[in-house]
Amino acid sequence: QVKRALLALTLPLETLQAVKGRMLQAMLKGLSRQTHEHANVRMLPTYICSTPDGTEKGDFLVVELCQSHVRILWVNLPGNGNKSIQEIYRTFNMPEDIMKDTGEALFDFIAECVQQFLSGIGSTQQNFSLGFIFPFRCRQAQLDKAELISWAKEFSCSGVEGKDVVQLLQAAINKQELYHVNVIALMNDTVGTMMTCSLEGKPCEVALVADKGTNCCFMAEARLVEMVEETSGQMCINTEWGCFGDDGTLSDILTPYDENVDQESSSPGEKRFEKMVGSLYLGEIIRHVLISLAAEKELFIGSNVVVLRTKGVFKIQQILEIIESEQGTAEAKAALEALGLHPSEQDCCRVQQVCRVVVSRAAALSAAGLSAVLSYMCQSRMLEQLAVSVAVDGELYHYCSRFKEILQNVTELLAPECIVTLVPSVDGNGRGAAIVTAVSLRLAAQRQEVNQLLAPLRLSRADLERVQALMRQEMELGLDQETNATASVRMLPTYVRGTPNGTERGEFLALDLGGTNFRVLVVHVSEDGIRMANQIYVIPTAIMQGTGEALFDHIIECIMDFQQKQGLMEQVLPLGFTFSFPCQQMGLDKAVLLNWTKGFSASGCVGQDVVQLLREAAQRKQHLGLEVVAVVNDTVGTMMSCGYDDPKCEIGLIVGTGTNACYMEEMCNVGTVEGDQGRMCINMEWGAFGDNGCLDDFFTLFDQLVDEKTINAGKQRFEKLISGMYLGEIVRHILLALVEKQLLFRGKPCPKLQTKDIFQTKFLSIIETDGLALKQLQTILQDLELEASSEDSMVVREVCQTVSLRAAQLCAASLAAVVEKMRESRGLAQLAVTVGVDGTLYKMHPHFSHRLQETLRDLAPNCTVTFLLSEDGSGKGAALVAAVACHRAEPKGGP
């Protein structure tokens, strides 16, 4: 019989595994919006979104409402990693009836305690922020707004359920005329525990309370907590797992003893998990085992066992001593004799066994719950392994080495993917509450400063309208022969008069020079479409910034290499040259370089015809089979290549290393070229927009810093707000400013972040990806030797978002000016037009394109703009321009 009883209370590993699985299910139910209200494991959001970083500082008050007393603490956080926290506390016993009295009486009592405490420490005038530890289930809406769902333990004060307890406390405090005491934060005791333990260096992200009751909280990914709006960062979730099993999910492991304990409790059917795990109930379970064994004549033969009918005769201290002490059986004997029983030696041994098995089960079940939480964290952070510290508080953990050992071992077995460090909490919740309060104050202050710093980068609709109007004005200035020289947007004629019509044929060479990659291509245009082969060649910085001769020699060498590899040495193929720098074009095959951009500065080229430079280099290299028929800008190439598929494509847009656009303008508007018939493609060179000072209001300090460090300072100012070569740099400068202001990385200097271009624009794309787990973001930052807390990561993401949003919006404002001008010139109420787009930033950034399109729709509501991604526009486009040119040059009646 004894064996059978012990066996019923022993849970094999497979069962614990199953319990873990059910806990996980219950947690998911609590997190989901649909099922939250009816979930047993409520997963209550706490609105605590961060763990302390040690810079928290100041004097705080804490009120802790406990089972039979109120504890008031004064805590001083020194702000130095919180190594030498000072605290003074006092406990006030509660009048016995108050727990069942009115809510007003309870809160008045608490406020009186605060009043007495403050006069006790002689500090009635100082301003205090107060943290309130309120260990009951609340529906929290903010850190300082929490409705009581229901009382528990011995409490049942009237008029409190459904009310905001922060307000009730604040009102009572005000009644005491303590106007300088502000209730800032309300939290559960479990959360307090987690916060205290976070002090010891690395943050604790989980807390487990193994005391009279049981509970657990942890830092969850906010996007998975459906009841809150927050979608980035983390939030501490108070699981309230004591009610796990109230829907019957644990019925297969409940023993008759558990049923008896439940029936005799004040809330039958509720808190089933807690009733197996909480120390309040362990003595009761043991008592029922003993009753049953005595009835079966397995124990206390000859004793009168009526005493076992009395609730609460086994105290948890006795049980722990029976388990823990060397003379456990002697302890058992003493305890049993004190109850008037006459135990035999064997009885004492058996009682000890029962105590062990009941406490072990509590530990194993706690481990099953904990491992569910840990596995969930590991999964939701998309990690293969999670290293985590778990703060543990409560008498079972502190005073029972058996409990501790089983908790550790079983958790390791059930969540093998997690490396768990259990951290015992020393007076958990009091300090923790002070820290939560301090953290929330610190975050509020920081938020304000971060907002201030980013404000100049945030553009209103009016700002964007102004940019649009300015761009329109600059376009007009650039097109007019008289004013062209004063315009920052050059509006260069390209001599491209039409987009392809699909009848172009032939085989062409193409070059793409003008940014990150230099490429040579062979393009075959036929009835079946376009086929091409290409190769990327590196242009070393030394050549980009060396002499023009060296640059063009290098280009010819690359062409020769390519022709050799492709077996094209013997043929003379027409060549289209995509040259993506501002050029004054004299004809389709004559383009004078106006200035370099995007990191190029080869000498002796500005003012020269680049086709001529290419031909001269060919001569130097004795490469005679080269026939350059057209030079085009990459915007034009992009428009042409998309135009091949969509005749509506009359705009080309690039957002890559640099940014630029071209569009088909009415010849009558182009004052810089003879003739009024038809249209011509205008290469806007909009990257230089603002170089005449018209955008000065929009440049921030960070843009200034980025500009100063470029090789073309003061030039291409618009491009430097938008394109891939610069966005990372802007972010880097903002991050440095935030560090300087102690708003990031705890103000710790970041030497690696001082390096120019270390923060690549592609990081923005990664960091802004939706649903990126916080840990992944932290990993990126780690590569830059930045130790980012979760708030740091959120701030970094916000900076990236602000910078890339501004870029997309500015691009949209300029594009709005273009489409509106096209619509007006054509005298249309509505314009439908397609934009051919190229550039890695546009293509790879997760939000750039849709933000651009959204803003454009808003700013140019009478234009329906479709965006078509160009597939290798600059290569294909150059060939098509060459094809169109050859087509035209061919004698009439040719093939």
Ligand code: ADP
């Ligand atoms: P180019 O404009 O020189 O023809 P690309 O269109 O490929 O070349 O653009 C290169 C630029 O794209 C680089 O400045 C780089 O910073 C940026 N970039 C590269 N990868 C990404 C990415 N994943 N997200 C955003 N920008 C990127």
Ligand code: MG
């Ligand atoms: Mg390109």
